[in-house]
Amino acid sequence: MEELIAILEDIHPGVDYNTCTTLIDDEILDSFAILSIVSELTDTFGIEITPMDIVPANFNSAKAMWAMVERLKSGN
Amino acid sequence: MSFLSAKFLLYVAAVTFLYYVVPKKKQWIVLLLASYFFYAAAGVKLLAFLMCTTLSTYGCGLLVSAIDLKYPDRKEKMARQRPVILATLFLNFGILFVLKYMNFVIDLVRPGAGHVEWALPLGISFYTFQSVGYILDVYWKRTEAEKNPFRFALFVSFFPQLLQGPIGRYSRLAKQYKEEHSFSLLKLEHGVQRMLWGYFQKFVLADRAGVVVTEVFNHDLNYSGITHITAVLFYAIQLYADFSGGMDVVIGIAEILGITLDENFRQPYFSVSITDFWHRWHITLGTWMKDYLFYPMSLSKWMSKYGKHAKKVFGKRTGRIMPIALSNIIVFLVVGIWHGSGWKYIVYGLYNGGLIALANLCTPLFEAMFRITKIDPKSRFMHVVRIIRTFILVLISFYFDIAGNLRIALRMLKASVTGFTFRTLTDGTLLTLGLEKKDYLILLFGVAAVFTMSLFREFGHDIRLDVDRKALPVRWVFYLILFFSVPLLGMNNIVGGGGFIYARF
Numbered sequence: 387m388e389e390l391i392a393i394l395e396d397i398h399p400g401v402d403y404n405t406c407t408t409l410i411d412d413e414i415l416d417s418f419a420i421l422s423i424v425s426e427l428t429d430t431f432g433i434e435i436t437p438m439d440i441v442p443a444n445f446n447s448a449k450a451m452w453a454m455v456e457r458l459k460s461g462n
Numbered sequence: 463m464s465f466l467s468a469k470f471l472l473y474v475a476a477v478t479f480l481y482y483v484v485p486k487k488k489q490w491i492v493l494l495l496a497s498y499f500f501y502a503a504a505g506v507k508l509l510a511f512l513m514c515t516t517l518s519t520y521g522c523g524l525l526v527s528a529i530d531l532k533y534p535d536r537k538e539k540m541a542r543q544r545p546v547i548l549a550t551l552f553l554n555f556g557i558l559f560v561l562k563y564m565n566f567v568i569d570l571v572r573p574g575a576g577h578v579e580w581a582l583p584l585g586i587s588f589y590t591f592q593s594v595g596y597i598l599d600v601y602w603k604r605t606e607a608e609k610n611p612f613r614f615a616l617f618v619s620f621f622p623q624l625l626q627g628p629i630g631r632y633s634r635l636a637k638q639y640k641e642e643h644s645f646s647l648l649k650l651e652h653g654v655q656r657m658l659w660g661y662f663q664k665f666v667l668a669d670r671a672g673v674v675v676t677e678v679f680n681h682d683l684n685y686s687g688i689t690h691i692t693a694v695l696f697y698a699i700q701l702y703a704d705f706s707g708g709m710d711v712v713i714g715i716a717e718i719l720g721i722t723l724d725e726n727f728r729q730p731y732f733s734v735s736i737t738d739f740w741h742r743w744h745i746t747l748g749t750w751m752k753d754y755l756f757y758p759m760s761l762s763k764w765m766s767k768y769g770k771h772a773k774k775v776f777g778k779r780t781g782r783i784m785p786i787a788l789s790n791i792i793v794f795l796v797v798g799i800w801h802g803s804g805w806k807y808i809v810y811g812l813y814n815g816g817l818i819a820l821a822n823l824c825t826p827l828f829e830a831m832f833r834i835t836k837i838d839p840k841s842r843f844m845h846v847v848r849i850i851r852t853f854i855l856v857l858i859s860f861y862f863d864i865a866g867n868l869r870i871a872l873r874m875l876k877a878s879v880t881g882f883t884f885r886t887l888t889d890g891t892l893l894t895l896g897l898e899k900k901d902y903l904i905l906l907f908g909v910a911a912v913f914t915m916s917l918f919r920e921f922g923h924d925i926r927l928d929v930d931r932k933a934l935p936v937r938w939v940f941y942l943i944l945f946f947s948v949p950l951l952g953m954n955n956i957v958g959g960g961g962f963i964y965a966r967f
Contacts, residue, residue, distance in 0.1 A: 417752055418822050424760075437761055
Protein backbone atom coordinates (compact mmCIF):
# COMPACT_ATOMS: atom_id res chain seq x y z
CA MET A 387 0.00 0.00 0.00
CA GLU A 388 2.87 2.40 0.87
CA GLU A 389 4.41 1.71 -2.52
CA LEU A 390 1.11 2.59 -4.18
CA ILE A 391 0.79 5.86 -2.21
CA ALA A 392 4.35 6.77 -3.29
CA ILE A 393 3.42 6.15 -6.94
CA LEU A 394 0.28 8.29 -6.60
CA GLU A 395 2.18 11.14 -4.93
CA ASP A 396 4.79 11.06 -7.66
CA ILE A 397 2.20 11.22 -10.44
CA HIS A 398 -0.29 13.61 -8.86
CA PRO A 399 1.03 15.27 -5.69
CA GLY A 400 -0.97 17.39 -3.27
CA VAL A 401 -3.75 14.93 -2.47
CA ASP A 402 -4.34 13.06 0.80
CA TYR A 403 -4.52 9.56 -0.66
CA ASN A 404 -5.13 7.97 2.72
CA THR A 405 -8.51 9.64 3.08
CA CYS A 406 -9.71 10.71 -0.37
CA THR A 407 -12.40 8.43 -1.82
CA THR A 408 -13.55 10.60 -4.74
CA LEU A 409 -10.46 10.72 -6.95
CA ILE A 410 -12.54 10.06 -10.08
CA ASP A 411 -15.93 11.43 -9.02
CA ASP A 412 -14.39 14.82 -8.17
CA GLU A 413 -12.18 14.75 -11.29
CA ILE A 414 -8.98 14.90 -9.21
CA LEU A 415 -7.39 12.32 -11.50
CA ASP A 416 -7.86 12.79 -15.25
CA SER A 417 -7.41 10.12 -17.90
CA PHE A 418 -3.68 10.95 -18.34
CA ALA A 419 -3.12 10.51 -14.60
CA ILE A 420 -5.09 7.24 -14.53
CA LEU A 421 -3.05 5.78 -17.39
CA SER A 422 0.20 6.97 -15.78
CA ILE A 423 -0.84 5.16 -12.59
CA VAL A 424 -1.73 2.06 -14.61
CA SER A 425 1.69 2.15 -16.29
CA GLU A 426 3.46 2.31 -12.92
CA LEU A 427 1.27 -0.36 -11.31
CA THR A 428 1.93 -2.68 -14.24
CA ASP A 429 5.70 -2.20 -13.98
CA THR A 430 5.89 -2.30 -10.17
CA PHE A 431 3.55 -5.19 -9.40
CA GLY A 432 3.84 -7.18 -12.64
CA ILE A 433 0.10 -7.22 -13.24
CA GLU A 434 -1.95 -6.78 -16.42
CA ILE A 435 -4.62 -4.08 -16.26
CA THR A 436 -7.19 -4.26 -19.05
CA PRO A 437 -9.88 -1.79 -20.20
CA MET A 438 -12.33 -3.91 -18.21
CA ASP A 439 -10.59 -2.76 -15.02
CA ILE A 440 -10.76 0.96 -15.87
CA VAL A 441 -13.92 1.80 -13.97
CA PRO A 442 -14.38 4.57 -11.35
CA ALA A 443 -14.91 1.98 -8.59
CA ASN A 444 -11.31 0.77 -9.06
CA PHE A 445 -9.72 4.24 -9.03
CA ASN A 446 -11.77 6.39 -6.68
CA SER A 447 -9.40 5.80 -3.74
CA ALA A 448 -5.96 4.38 -3.00
CA LYS A 449 -7.70 1.60 -1.08
CA ALA A 450 -9.77 0.64 -4.15
CA MET A 451 -6.65 0.68 -6.35
CA TRP A 452 -4.82 -1.53 -3.88
CA ALA A 453 -7.75 -3.96 -3.81
CA MET A 454 -7.59 -4.11 -7.61
CA VAL A 455 -3.81 -4.74 -7.51
CA GLU A 456 -4.28 -7.53 -4.95
CA ARG A 457 -7.06 -9.08 -7.02
CA LEU A 458 -5.02 -8.98 -10.23
CA LYS A 459 -1.93 -10.32 -8.45
CA SER A 460 -3.96 -13.32 -7.33
CA GLY A 461 -5.01 -13.88 -10.94
CA ASN A 462 -8.77 -13.15 -10.58
CA MET B 463 -39.32 15.73 -40.36
CA SER B 464 -37.15 18.56 -39.09
CA PHE B 465 -36.86 19.13 -35.35
CA LEU B 466 -37.46 22.76 -36.19
CA SER B 467 -40.84 22.31 -37.84
CA ALA B 468 -44.33 22.79 -36.43
CA LYS B 469 -45.09 19.30 -37.80
CA PHE B 470 -42.44 17.85 -35.51
CA LEU B 471 -43.85 19.62 -32.46
CA LEU B 472 -47.30 18.21 -33.27
CA TYR B 473 -45.69 14.77 -33.67
CA VAL B 474 -44.06 15.05 -30.24
CA ALA B 475 -47.39 16.12 -28.74
CA ALA B 476 -49.18 13.15 -30.35
CA VAL B 477 -46.49 10.67 -29.22
CA THR B 478 -46.60 12.11 -25.68
CA PHE B 479 -50.40 11.74 -25.60
CA LEU B 480 -50.27 8.12 -26.79
CA TYR B 481 -47.35 7.32 -24.46
CA TYR B 482 -49.34 8.31 -21.40
CA VAL B 483 -52.72 6.82 -22.40
CA VAL B 484 -51.53 3.29 -23.30
CA PRO B 485 -50.99 0.77 -20.47
CA LYS B 486 -47.67 1.63 -18.79
CA LYS B 487 -46.13 -1.73 -19.70
CA LYS B 488 -46.59 -0.88 -23.39
CA GLN B 489 -45.08 2.62 -23.25
CA TRP B 490 -41.77 1.46 -24.70
CA ILE B 491 -43.63 0.03 -27.73
CA VAL B 492 -45.09 3.49 -28.43
CA LEU B 493 -41.56 4.92 -28.34
CA LEU B 494 -40.23 2.21 -30.65
CA LEU B 495 -43.02 2.69 -33.20
CA ALA B 496 -42.70 6.48 -32.96
CA SER B 497 -38.94 6.22 -33.51
CA TYR B 498 -39.23 3.95 -36.55
CA PHE B 499 -42.04 6.06 -38.02
CA PHE B 500 -39.87 9.18 -37.53
CA TYR B 501 -36.94 7.47 -39.24
CA ALA B 502 -39.07 6.07 -42.08
CA ALA B 503 -40.44 9.57 -42.75
CA ALA B 504 -36.92 10.56 -43.82
CA GLY B 505 -36.70 7.66 -46.29
CA VAL B 506 -37.93 4.10 -45.94
CA LYS B 507 -34.84 2.71 -47.72
CA LEU B 508 -32.54 4.23 -45.09
CA LEU B 509 -34.25 2.07 -42.46
CA ALA B 510 -32.22 -0.84 -43.83
CA PHE B 511 -28.99 0.69 -42.45
CA LEU B 512 -30.52 1.32 -39.03
CA MET B 513 -31.89 -2.23 -38.91
CA CYS B 514 -28.58 -3.71 -40.04
CA THR B 515 -26.75 -2.00 -37.17
CA THR B 516 -29.51 -2.95 -34.73
CA LEU B 517 -29.58 -6.65 -35.70
CA SER B 518 -25.80 -7.08 -35.95
CA THR B 519 -25.05 -5.46 -32.59
CA TYR B 520 -27.98 -7.21 -30.93
CA GLY B 521 -26.77 -10.60 -32.23
CA CYS B 522 -23.18 -9.82 -31.29
CA GLY B 523 -24.21 -8.94 -27.73
CA LEU B 524 -26.07 -12.24 -27.33
CA LEU B 525 -23.20 -14.26 -28.79
CA VAL B 526 -20.55 -12.58 -26.65
CA SER B 527 -22.69 -13.16 -23.58
CA ALA B 528 -23.27 -16.84 -24.50
CA ILE B 529 -19.51 -17.43 -24.97
CA ASP B 530 -18.91 -15.80 -21.60
CA LEU B 531 -21.22 -18.28 -19.91
CA LYS B 532 -19.94 -21.33 -21.80
CA TYR B 533 -16.17 -20.95 -21.40
CA PRO B 534 -14.83 -20.44 -17.87
CA ASP B 535 -11.21 -19.99 -18.97
CA ARG B 536 -10.57 -16.27 -19.50
CA LYS B 537 -8.11 -16.68 -22.38
CA GLU B 538 -10.26 -19.15 -24.29
CA LYS B 539 -13.31 -17.01 -23.70
CA MET B 540 -11.62 -13.90 -25.08
CA ALA B 541 -10.18 -15.79 -28.03
CA ARG B 542 -13.71 -16.81 -29.04
CA GLN B 543 -15.36 -13.46 -28.29
CA ARG B 544 -12.85 -11.30 -30.17
CA PRO B 545 -13.60 -12.53 -33.74
CA VAL B 546 -17.33 -11.97 -33.17
CA ILE B 547 -16.71 -8.46 -31.90
CA LEU B 548 -14.20 -7.63 -34.64
CA ALA B 549 -16.58 -8.82 -37.36
CA THR B 550 -19.41 -6.66 -35.94
CA LEU B 551 -17.14 -3.64 -35.60
CA PHE B 552 -15.87 -4.17 -39.14
CA LEU B 553 -19.41 -4.35 -40.51
CA ASN B 554 -20.73 -1.29 -38.70
CA PHE B 555 -17.70 0.95 -39.04
CA GLY B 556 -17.38 -0.33 -42.62
CA ILE B 557 -20.89 0.94 -43.46
CA LEU B 558 -20.13 4.26 -41.77
CA PHE B 559 -16.79 4.57 -43.56
CA VAL B 560 -18.14 3.74 -47.02
CA LEU B 561 -21.14 6.05 -46.76
CA LYS B 562 -19.36 8.96 -45.13
CA TYR B 563 -15.78 8.89 -46.39
CA MET B 564 -15.82 7.18 -49.79
CA ASN B 565 -15.66 10.47 -51.71
CA PHE B 566 -12.66 11.60 -49.65
CA VAL B 567 -10.89 8.32 -50.47
CA ILE B 568 -11.75 8.74 -54.17
CA ASP B 569 -10.23 12.26 -54.07
CA LEU B 570 -7.07 10.83 -52.51
CA VAL B 571 -6.69 7.85 -54.83
CA ARG B 572 -8.01 9.29 -58.09
CA PRO B 573 -8.18 13.09 -57.91
CA GLY B 574 -10.72 14.49 -60.36
CA ALA B 575 -12.73 11.27 -60.59
CA GLY B 576 -16.47 11.64 -60.06
CA HIS B 577 -18.02 11.43 -56.61
CA VAL B 578 -20.46 8.80 -55.45
CA GLU B 579 -23.85 10.34 -54.69
CA TRP B 580 -25.82 8.64 -51.95
CA ALA B 581 -27.94 9.75 -49.06
CA LEU B 582 -26.33 9.48 -45.66
CA PRO B 583 -28.68 7.69 -43.22
CA LEU B 584 -29.92 10.05 -40.50
CA GLY B 585 -27.76 10.08 -37.38
CA ILE B 586 -25.56 7.21 -38.62
CA SER B 587 -22.47 8.36 -36.67
CA PHE B 588 -24.48 8.68 -33.47
CA TYR B 589 -26.36 5.39 -33.55
CA THR B 590 -23.29 3.46 -34.79
CA PHE B 591 -21.17 4.73 -31.89
CA GLN B 592 -23.95 4.10 -29.37
CA SER B 593 -24.43 0.51 -30.59
CA VAL B 594 -20.71 -0.26 -30.70
CA GLY B 595 -20.39 1.06 -27.13
CA TYR B 596 -23.04 -1.46 -26.10
CA ILE B 597 -21.09 -4.41 -27.60
CA LEU B 598 -17.92 -3.43 -25.75
CA ASP B 599 -19.86 -2.94 -22.51
CA VAL B 600 -21.21 -6.49 -22.82
CA TYR B 601 -17.69 -7.77 -23.60
CA TRP B 602 -16.24 -5.97 -20.57
CA LYS B 603 -19.19 -7.12 -18.44
CA ARG B 604 -20.31 -3.60 -17.68
CA THR B 605 -23.80 -4.52 -18.77
CA GLU B 606 -25.83 -7.62 -19.56
CA ALA B 607 -26.85 -8.42 -23.13
CA GLU B 608 -30.41 -7.45 -24.05
CA LYS B 609 -32.48 -10.50 -24.95
CA ASN B 610 -35.49 -8.72 -26.43
CA PRO B 611 -34.61 -7.51 -29.97
CA PHE B 612 -37.40 -4.92 -29.95
CA ARG B 613 -36.27 -3.35 -26.69
CA PHE B 614 -32.76 -3.26 -28.11
CA ALA B 615 -34.12 -1.62 -31.29
CA LEU B 616 -35.53 1.18 -29.12
CA PHE B 617 -32.12 1.71 -27.49
CA VAL B 618 -30.58 2.24 -30.95
CA SER B 619 -33.40 4.30 -32.46
CA PHE B 620 -34.99 6.47 -29.71
CA PHE B 621 -36.13 9.29 -31.96
CA PRO B 622 -35.27 12.45 -29.96
CA GLN B 623 -31.59 11.50 -29.71
CA LEU B 624 -31.26 9.75 -33.08
CA LEU B 625 -30.17 12.79 -35.10
CA GLN B 626 -27.48 14.44 -33.00
CA GLY B 627 -27.11 12.47 -29.80
CA PRO B 628 -26.34 12.59 -26.96
CA ILE B 629 -24.56 9.25 -27.46
CA GLY B 630 -26.17 7.19 -24.71
CA ARG B 631 -25.05 4.20 -22.65
CA TYR B 632 -27.13 1.05 -22.56
CA SER B 633 -26.67 0.67 -18.79
CA ARG B 634 -28.35 4.02 -18.16
CA LEU B 635 -31.00 3.99 -20.90
CA ALA B 636 -32.34 0.41 -21.02
CA LYS B 637 -33.69 0.43 -17.47
CA GLN B 638 -35.47 3.72 -18.14
CA TYR B 639 -37.23 2.26 -21.19
CA LYS B 640 -38.34 -0.67 -19.03
CA GLU B 641 -39.68 1.53 -16.24
CA GLU B 642 -43.33 2.58 -16.14
CA HIS B 643 -43.76 6.34 -16.41
CA SER B 644 -46.65 8.35 -15.00
CA PHE B 645 -47.61 11.70 -16.46
CA SER B 646 -46.33 14.59 -14.38
CA LEU B 647 -47.11 18.26 -14.87
CA LEU B 648 -43.70 19.16 -13.47
CA LYS B 649 -41.93 16.89 -15.99
CA LEU B 650 -43.98 18.45 -18.78
CA GLU B 651 -43.21 21.96 -17.55
CA HIS B 652 -39.48 21.21 -17.22
CA GLY B 653 -39.35 19.55 -20.63
CA VAL B 654 -41.18 22.37 -22.40
CA GLN B 655 -39.03 24.91 -20.53
CA ARG B 656 -35.90 23.23 -21.80
CA MET B 657 -37.23 22.90 -25.35
CA LEU B 658 -38.14 26.60 -25.41
CA TRP B 659 -34.67 27.54 -24.25
CA GLY B 660 -33.20 25.33 -26.97
CA TYR B 661 -35.37 26.86 -29.70
CA PHE B 662 -34.50 30.34 -28.40
CA GLN B 663 -30.79 29.60 -28.75
CA LYS B 664 -31.23 28.06 -32.19
CA PHE B 665 -33.53 30.62 -33.81
CA VAL B 666 -32.51 33.82 -32.07
CA LEU B 667 -28.77 33.23 -31.74
CA ALA B 668 -27.43 30.44 -33.94
CA ASP B 669 -29.31 31.30 -37.12
CA ARG B 670 -28.57 35.03 -36.73
CA ALA B 671 -24.84 34.56 -36.03
CA GLY B 672 -24.75 32.10 -38.93
CA VAL B 673 -25.55 34.87 -41.42
CA VAL B 674 -22.23 36.62 -40.73
CA VAL B 675 -20.34 33.31 -40.61
CA THR B 676 -21.67 32.22 -44.01
CA GLU B 677 -20.97 35.57 -45.65
CA VAL B 678 -17.38 35.90 -44.40
CA PHE B 679 -16.31 32.27 -44.72
CA ASN B 680 -17.85 31.95 -48.20
CA HIS B 681 -16.20 35.17 -49.45
CA ASP B 682 -13.09 35.29 -47.30
CA LEU B 683 -11.01 37.13 -49.90
CA ASN B 684 -13.36 40.13 -49.61
CA TYR B 685 -12.52 40.51 -45.93
CA SER B 686 -9.58 40.30 -43.57
CA GLY B 687 -8.32 41.06 -40.09
CA ILE B 688 -10.95 41.84 -37.54
CA THR B 689 -13.80 40.82 -39.87
CA HIS B 690 -12.39 37.29 -39.95
CA ILE B 691 -11.99 37.31 -36.18
CA THR B 692 -15.57 38.62 -35.81
CA ALA B 693 -16.78 35.82 -38.09
CA VAL B 694 -15.01 33.10 -36.10
CA LEU B 695 -16.35 34.62 -32.86
CA PHE B 696 -19.82 34.51 -34.39
CA TYR B 697 -19.16 30.88 -35.34
CA ALA B 698 -18.39 30.17 -31.69
CA ILE B 699 -21.81 31.63 -30.85
CA GLN B 700 -23.53 29.83 -33.73
CA LEU B 701 -22.04 26.40 -33.06
CA TYR B 702 -22.66 26.49 -29.32
CA ALA B 703 -26.20 27.88 -29.62
CA ASP B 704 -27.00 25.43 -32.42
CA PHE B 705 -25.63 22.27 -30.80
CA SER B 706 -26.39 23.10 -27.18
CA GLY B 707 -29.81 24.44 -28.22
CA GLY B 708 -30.44 21.24 -30.16
CA MET B 709 -29.46 19.21 -27.10
CA ASP B 710 -31.89 21.23 -24.96
CA VAL B 711 -34.69 20.34 -27.38
CA VAL B 712 -33.70 16.64 -27.38
CA ILE B 713 -33.26 16.41 -23.61
CA GLY B 714 -36.46 18.40 -23.10
CA ILE B 715 -38.54 15.98 -25.22
CA ALA B 716 -37.03 13.00 -23.39
CA GLU B 717 -37.76 14.69 -20.07
CA ILE B 718 -41.46 15.01 -20.96
CA LEU B 719 -41.43 11.24 -21.60
CA GLY B 720 -39.72 10.60 -18.27
CA ILE B 721 -36.40 9.61 -19.85
CA THR B 722 -33.21 11.26 -18.56
CA LEU B 723 -30.54 11.56 -21.24
CA ASP B 724 -26.89 12.35 -20.56
CA GLU B 725 -25.89 16.02 -20.68
CA ASN B 726 -23.67 16.99 -23.59
CA PHE B 727 -22.48 20.44 -22.46
CA ARG B 728 -21.15 22.03 -19.29
CA GLN B 729 -20.30 25.70 -19.99
CA PRO B 730 -17.51 24.83 -22.46
CA TYR B 731 -16.36 28.41 -22.99
CA PHE B 732 -15.39 28.61 -19.31
CA SER B 733 -12.78 25.87 -19.85
CA VAL B 734 -9.30 26.44 -18.45
CA SER B 735 -7.52 24.11 -20.88
CA ILE B 736 -8.20 22.20 -24.10
CA THR B 737 -8.54 19.01 -22.04
CA ASP B 738 -11.11 20.77 -19.89
CA PHE B 739 -12.86 22.01 -23.04
CA TRP B 740 -13.33 18.45 -24.28
CA HIS B 741 -14.68 17.48 -20.85
CA ARG B 742 -17.35 20.15 -21.29
CA TRP B 743 -18.05 20.15 -25.04
CA HIS B 744 -19.89 17.24 -26.69
CA ILE B 745 -19.30 15.34 -23.46
CA THR B 746 -20.84 12.07 -24.63
CA LEU B 747 -18.55 11.86 -27.68
CA GLY B 748 -15.54 12.63 -25.46
CA THR B 749 -16.41 9.96 -22.89
CA TRP B 750 -17.16 7.47 -25.69
CA MET B 751 -13.73 8.08 -27.19
CA LYS B 752 -12.08 7.84 -23.78
CA ASP B 753 -13.76 4.60 -22.71
CA TYR B 754 -13.85 2.71 -26.00
CA LEU B 755 -10.75 3.96 -27.85
CA PHE B 756 -8.33 5.90 -25.65
CA TYR B 757 -8.12 3.43 -22.76
CA PRO B 758 -8.05 0.24 -24.88
CA MET B 759 -5.39 1.70 -27.19
CA SER B 760 -3.26 3.03 -24.32
CA LEU B 761 -3.43 -0.37 -22.58
CA SER B 762 -2.69 -2.38 -25.71
CA LYS B 763 0.44 -4.56 -25.86
CA TRP B 764 2.12 -2.52 -28.61
CA MET B 765 1.54 0.74 -26.72
CA SER B 766 2.90 -0.86 -23.57
CA LYS B 767 6.06 -1.89 -25.50
CA TYR B 768 6.39 1.66 -26.84
CA GLY B 769 5.98 2.97 -23.26
CA LYS B 770 8.84 0.79 -21.98
CA HIS B 771 11.07 1.92 -24.85
CA ALA B 772 10.13 5.58 -24.27
CA LYS B 773 10.98 5.30 -20.55
CA LYS B 774 14.47 4.06 -21.45
CA VAL B 775 15.04 6.84 -24.00
CA PHE B 776 13.31 9.85 -22.39
CA GLY B 777 13.40 8.96 -18.69
CA LYS B 778 10.67 7.77 -16.37
CA ARG B 779 8.39 10.80 -16.26
CA THR B 780 8.39 11.81 -19.95
CA GLY B 781 8.53 8.18 -21.09
CA ARG B 782 5.42 7.41 -19.06
CA ILE B 783 3.49 10.21 -20.76
CA MET B 784 4.72 9.51 -24.35
CA PRO B 785 2.45 6.50 -25.16
CA ILE B 786 -0.52 8.22 -23.52
CA ALA B 787 0.16 11.37 -25.56
CA LEU B 788 0.43 9.30 -28.75
CA SER B 789 -2.88 7.53 -28.01
CA ASN B 790 -4.43 10.90 -27.32
CA ILE B 791 -3.29 12.30 -30.69
CA ILE B 792 -4.69 9.24 -32.49
CA VAL B 793 -8.00 9.57 -30.61
CA PHE B 794 -8.32 13.22 -31.62
CA LEU B 795 -7.46 12.32 -35.18
CA VAL B 796 -10.50 10.01 -35.04
CA VAL B 797 -12.56 12.80 -33.42
CA GLY B 798 -11.58 15.06 -36.32
CA ILE B 799 -12.48 12.43 -38.92
CA TRP B 800 -15.76 11.75 -37.06
CA HIS B 801 -16.73 15.35 -37.79
CA GLY B 802 -16.36 14.82 -41.54
CA SER B 803 -14.14 13.85 -44.43
CA GLY B 804 -11.40 16.17 -45.63
CA TRP B 805 -7.96 17.35 -44.58
CA LYS B 806 -9.34 20.25 -42.55
CA TYR B 807 -11.00 17.79 -40.15
CA ILE B 808 -7.77 15.82 -39.87
CA VAL B 809 -5.90 19.02 -38.97
CA TYR B 810 -8.74 19.98 -36.58
CA GLY B 811 -8.32 16.67 -34.74
CA LEU B 812 -4.52 16.73 -34.73
CA TYR B 813 -4.50 20.35 -33.50
CA ASN B 814 -6.66 19.48 -30.48
CA GLY B 815 -4.86 16.20 -29.75
CA GLY B 816 -1.44 17.82 -30.22
CA LEU B 817 -2.23 20.67 -27.81
CA ILE B 818 -3.41 18.26 -25.11
CA ALA B 819 -0.38 16.00 -25.56
CA LEU B 820 1.97 19.00 -25.49
CA ALA B 821 0.33 20.42 -22.35
CA ASN B 822 0.82 17.11 -20.54
CA LEU B 823 4.41 16.69 -21.70
CA CYS B 824 5.24 20.28 -20.68
CA THR B 825 3.62 20.10 -17.23
CA PRO B 826 7.02 20.04 -15.41
CA LEU B 827 8.08 23.09 -17.43
CA PHE B 828 4.93 25.02 -16.52
CA GLU B 829 5.34 24.07 -12.84
CA ALA B 830 8.93 25.36 -12.91
CA MET B 831 7.80 28.59 -14.56
CA PHE B 832 5.20 29.20 -11.88
CA ARG B 833 7.79 28.47 -9.17
CA ILE B 834 10.34 30.89 -10.64
CA THR B 835 7.87 33.71 -11.33
CA LYS B 836 6.09 33.07 -7.98
CA ILE B 837 2.74 33.19 -9.76
CA ASP B 838 0.00 31.21 -8.05
CA PRO B 839 -1.55 29.05 -10.82
CA LYS B 840 -4.67 28.62 -8.69
CA SER B 841 -5.31 32.37 -8.27
CA ARG B 842 -8.52 33.91 -9.62
CA PHE B 843 -6.49 36.07 -12.01
CA MET B 844 -4.73 33.04 -13.51
CA HIS B 845 -8.06 31.24 -13.76
CA VAL B 846 -9.42 34.07 -15.95
CA VAL B 847 -6.18 34.19 -17.98
CA ARG B 848 -6.44 30.44 -18.63
CA ILE B 849 -10.09 30.77 -19.70
CA ILE B 850 -9.19 33.52 -22.21
CA ARG B 851 -6.17 31.57 -23.49
CA THR B 852 -8.24 28.42 -23.97
CA PHE B 853 -11.00 30.34 -25.73
CA ILE B 854 -8.46 31.78 -28.20
CA LEU B 855 -7.07 28.28 -28.86
CA VAL B 856 -10.61 26.99 -29.44
CA LEU B 857 -11.33 29.86 -31.84
CA ILE B 858 -8.24 28.91 -33.85
CA SER B 859 -9.53 25.33 -34.11
CA PHE B 860 -12.88 26.63 -35.37
CA TYR B 861 -11.18 28.06 -38.51
CA PHE B 862 -10.53 24.45 -39.57
CA ASP B 863 -14.04 23.36 -38.68
CA ILE B 864 -15.94 26.03 -40.63
CA ALA B 865 -13.69 27.02 -43.56
CA GLY B 866 -14.50 25.36 -46.91
CA ASN B 867 -11.19 23.51 -46.92
CA LEU B 868 -7.76 23.45 -45.29
CA ARG B 869 -6.27 25.99 -47.73
CA ILE B 870 -9.00 28.54 -46.98
CA ALA B 871 -8.67 27.93 -43.22
CA LEU B 872 -4.93 28.63 -43.30
CA ARG B 873 -5.41 31.66 -45.59
CA MET B 874 -8.04 33.09 -43.22
CA LEU B 875 -5.89 32.47 -40.16
CA LYS B 876 -3.05 34.38 -41.80
CA ALA B 877 -5.33 37.21 -42.94
CA SER B 878 -6.81 37.48 -39.43
CA VAL B 879 -3.41 38.65 -38.18
CA THR B 880 -1.95 40.46 -41.20
CA GLY B 881 -4.93 42.63 -42.16
CA PHE B 882 -5.84 43.64 -38.63
CA THR B 883 -7.33 47.11 -38.00
CA PHE B 884 -9.89 48.24 -35.42
CA ARG B 885 -11.30 50.74 -37.96
CA THR B 886 -13.32 47.88 -39.48
CA LEU B 887 -15.48 47.83 -36.34
CA THR B 888 -16.68 51.41 -36.87
CA ASP B 889 -16.53 52.03 -40.64
CA GLY B 890 -19.77 50.19 -41.40
CA THR B 891 -18.18 46.92 -42.67
CA LEU B 892 -20.12 44.92 -40.08
CA LEU B 893 -23.40 46.21 -41.54
CA THR B 894 -22.50 44.75 -44.94
CA LEU B 895 -22.31 41.18 -43.64
CA GLY B 896 -26.04 40.46 -43.86
CA LEU B 897 -27.18 41.73 -40.46
CA GLU B 898 -28.72 45.05 -39.53
CA LYS B 899 -28.12 47.10 -36.39
CA LYS B 900 -31.17 45.59 -34.66
CA ASP B 901 -29.80 42.09 -35.36
CA TYR B 902 -26.55 42.93 -33.58
CA LEU B 903 -28.56 44.28 -30.63
CA ILE B 904 -30.68 41.10 -30.49
CA LEU B 905 -27.50 39.00 -30.66
CA LEU B 906 -25.99 41.03 -27.85
CA PHE B 907 -29.11 40.52 -25.74
CA GLY B 908 -29.20 36.79 -26.53
CA VAL B 909 -25.52 36.24 -25.81
CA ALA B 910 -25.89 38.17 -22.53
CA ALA B 911 -28.82 35.91 -21.57
CA VAL B 912 -26.89 32.69 -22.39
CA PHE B 913 -23.75 34.01 -20.69
CA THR B 914 -25.68 34.89 -17.52
CA MET B 915 -27.30 31.44 -17.43
CA SER B 916 -23.91 29.79 -17.98
CA LEU B 917 -22.30 31.90 -15.26
CA PHE B 918 -24.97 30.89 -12.75
CA ARG B 919 -24.53 27.22 -13.68
CA GLU B 920 -20.75 27.52 -13.46
CA PHE B 921 -21.13 28.65 -9.85
CA GLY B 922 -23.43 25.71 -9.13
CA HIS B 923 -26.67 27.69 -9.15
CA ASP B 924 -29.70 25.92 -10.66
CA ILE B 925 -31.87 28.58 -12.34
CA ARG B 926 -34.58 26.01 -12.97
CA LEU B 927 -35.12 25.68 -9.20
CA ASP B 928 -35.46 29.47 -8.97
CA VAL B 929 -38.11 29.44 -11.69
CA ASP B 930 -39.91 26.52 -9.95
CA ARG B 931 -40.11 28.53 -6.73
CA LYS B 932 -41.88 31.46 -8.42
CA ALA B 933 -45.67 31.78 -8.32
CA LEU B 934 -47.57 30.27 -11.26
CA PRO B 935 -48.44 33.62 -12.93
CA VAL B 936 -44.79 34.73 -12.76
CA ARG B 937 -43.66 31.42 -14.31
CA TRP B 938 -46.18 31.78 -17.10
CA VAL B 939 -45.09 35.34 -17.87
CA PHE B 940 -41.52 34.03 -18.12
CA TYR B 941 -42.56 31.16 -20.42
CA LEU B 942 -44.71 33.42 -22.60
CA ILE B 943 -41.83 35.88 -23.04
CA LEU B 944 -39.54 32.99 -24.02
CA PHE B 945 -42.22 31.47 -26.28
CA PHE B 946 -42.97 34.67 -28.17
CA SER B 947 -39.33 35.72 -28.35
CA VAL B 948 -38.63 32.71 -30.60
CA PRO B 949 -40.89 33.74 -33.52
CA LEU B 950 -40.51 37.48 -32.88
CA LEU B 951 -36.72 37.59 -32.52
CA GLY B 952 -35.82 34.45 -34.48
CA MET B 953 -34.18 34.69 -37.90
CA ASN B 954 -36.34 31.93 -39.39
CA ASN B 955 -39.88 31.24 -38.36
CA ILE B 956 -40.56 27.92 -36.70
CA VAL B 957 -42.26 26.55 -39.80
CA GLY B 958 -39.36 27.05 -42.16
CA GLY B 959 -36.22 26.88 -40.03
CA GLY B 960 -32.94 25.36 -41.25
CA GLY B 961 -31.37 22.19 -39.83
CA PHE B 962 -28.99 21.66 -36.93
CA ILE B 963 -25.26 21.68 -37.71
CA TYR B 964 -24.48 18.47 -35.80
CA ALA B 965 -27.28 16.54 -37.52
CA ARG B 966 -24.92 16.52 -40.54
CA PHE B 967 -22.44 14.33 -38.67
